[in-house]
Amino acid sequence: MAQINPSILSADFARLADEAKAVDGADWLHVDVMDNHFVPNLTLGVPVVDALAKATDTPLDCHLMIEEPDRWAPQYVEAGAGSVTFHAEAAAAPVRLAREIRAKGARASMALKPATPVEPYEDLLPELDMLLVMTVEPGFGGQAFLDIMLPKIRRTRQLIEKHGLQLWLQVDGGVSASTIERCAEAGADVFVAGSAVYGAENPAAAVEALRAQAEEAAHRANGS
Numbered sequence: 001m002a003q004i005n006p007s008i009l010s011a012d013f014a015r016l017a018d019e020a021k022a023v024d025g026a027d028w029l030h031v032d033v034m035d036n037h038f039v040p041n042l043t044l045g046v047p048v049v050d051a052l053a054k055a056t057d058t059p060l061d062c063h064l065m066i067e068e069p070d071r072w073a074p075q076y077v078e079a080g081a082g083s084v085t086f087h088a089e090a091a092a093a094p095v096r097l098a099r100e101i102r103a104k105g106a107r108a109s110m111a112l113k114p115a116t117p118v119e120p121y122e123d124l125l126p127e128l129d130m131l132l133v134m135t136v137e138p139g140f141g142g143q144a145f146l147d148i149m150l151p152k153i154r155r156t157r158q159l160i161e162k163h164g165l166q167l168w169l170q171v172d173g174g175v176s177a178s179t180i181e182r183c184a185e186a187g188a189d190v191f192v193a194g195s196a197v198y199g200a201e202n203p204a205a206a207v208e209a210l211r212a213q214a215e216e217a218a219h220r221a222n223g224s
């Protein structure tokens, strides 16, 4: 089952509660936390996640594009995030951090920037609930999808199958009506979409349309 997670980076930050409600029906709300150190952009932190968690019934998928996630990630679980993603490139102790996130009651997820291969992390995959393959350089919404990430998505899907894991495979960056099918065919099952959802006239309808497209593409790829 394909999941669509609208990214609030493309929403109106002055009306976050309303913007969260505008995508009722989405599987998760994707919250991009940026610290202006790990990425060259600054967005929001724990107090905003805490407020958002109270403003919407849609679970929060927090993507931490920050340095020192080992120190900060647990606070996002306490603020109400249902899933917390830290970057492999930033975590000092990814196994310990994933275990801590899970022990606190959230799904643990790790992200890979475009230049970071998945293979060195093969043995860590059972510690995770989701792996995020970035399909743009993290930092900004509205960038063009990097086609060169499709082989990495395929290789990650093969590793998940090789180990018989229930790991979700998320893609983030440039996901839209014109790229989501390629991602689904390559094996992704969780799709973050910012501008493709919040730039649409009807964001909730855009979520449904993207989900239908992804599911159809996955069925085609599986021959079902």
Ligand SMILES: O=C(CO)[C@@H](O)[C@H](O)COP(=O)(O)O
Residues within 6 Å of the ligand: 007, 009, 010, 030, 032, 063, 136, 137, 138, 139, 140, 141, 142, 143, 172, 173, 174, 175, 192, 193, 194, 195, 196
């Ligand atoms: O993490 C990021 C960017 O770093 C993303 O979540 C973007 O917010 C996705 O936006 P679009 O590429 O879908 O417009």
